[in-house]
Amino acid sequence: MSESLSDIAVFVACADSGRLSLAARSLGITLAVASAALKRLEVQLGVRLILRTTRSLRLSVEGERYLPHAREALAALSAGRLALSRDREGLRGLVRITAPADFGRNRLAGWLDEFAAGHPQVQFQISLDDAITDFFAAPVDIALRYGNPGDSNLIALPLAQLQRVACAAPDYLARHGAPEHPRELAAHATVCFMRQQRPADRWRFVRGEEEYEVSVLPRWIFNDAEMVRRWALRGRGIANRVWADVAEDVAAGRLQRVLPQWLGETEPLNLMYAERRLSPALRALIDFLLARREELAACQP
Incomplete structure (x- = not known):
């Protein structure tokens, strides 16, 4: 039996967040479902991928070896979803993004410029602000924020540690x-x-x-x-x-x-949004940003 991509997604989310509860929340599933998915994947592979303690998780040697391949599989799935999300006229519409000031200038700006080059009908409204954004009061679609997400009503996807x-x-x-x-x-x-x-x-x-x-x-x-x-x-x-x-x-x-x-x-960096039903442009941009995880993972002192 081959590994389930949903189980692989739980493993990668655990590796990114360091906690099973945060991984479950980022994927919109319960802690029990996440735990079962991780155990199922380990049984299928015949190895222990994650070593569990009372406070945190860390990758085993086998988990470290498996992680880049797991990311590659999810990236391929994300690329396929992105291709299917494009309609005949291409992506269009306004996307409103907020990010920490330094990260916005040093990383995000270049990424958005690259995305915009391939989607000329998408418009961008960017706010570089270090304050926590109230999604229900501020006109924001996507927020990149440091720290653990505190609002359980938001969908938070780990980008990097x-x-x-x-x-x-x-x-x-x-x-x-x-x-x-x-x-x-x-x-x-x-x-x-x-x-x-x-x-x-x-x-x-x-x-x-x-x-x-x-x-x-x-x-x-x-x-x-x-x-x-x-x-x-x-x-x-x-x-x-x-x-x-x-x-x-x-x-x-x-x-x-x-x-x-x-x-x-x-410092955990999360991509957060409130809407579960996303426009094609927003869905494509989120997938594009999540594909930058490897770049951030490689940026270590």
Whole structure:
């Protein structure tokens, strides 16, 4: 008996979210159905794909080996759905999207430009905003958002688990020195993002089996992630940023990683929408964005 694509989708969602409950919610199924699908797939393959603990899930060696093939199978299915969704006149209509400011500028803009080139009759309304969107009050069709989704009425599809890194301008590190342990961050100037009216001033780090959480004392707090990046570039302090947003700055030498032997916490990025009955243009765009998961998965420090 061959593996079911719906069971494979549960496995991939578990790998992306790290929790079976989040995977079930993203797929619109119950926890029991998701658990049964995962067990059924493992029985069919004759291997343990996911190692379960009381708090989280992680892939086994076999699961790591199977994951890229599972993604490829789902991508092929998505491509077929996209081809069938196009009517004779092509996709058309307005799509309204909101995304975090840095991610919108650094990643999403290029993706949308590529999608638009193939669909000249689709219009785009884009809002780069780090605030949580109220789908029922704001004119939004799709939202890309960091963090675990809190509204159970929304459909949330995991896009990536993005790694945070501490970073600073070479000028700042030359003047103040580089910390050698996360606890030393408390004595440094830091630049923090404000999330839901509260500064994100508790930074978590992992080195092998060792974990450490430090409360920093931010000198600068912004509700705009781009301003956090700019102030870090100006040498105003150390920032804790998603690697995908600062990778080019680090490669160009404008920023340097701080505590490179430590990894910051991972930040889930979800694609969220409210409508279950989607227009062909929205369905095609969602499939197009989900196909970028591999690109994001490869963007690691």
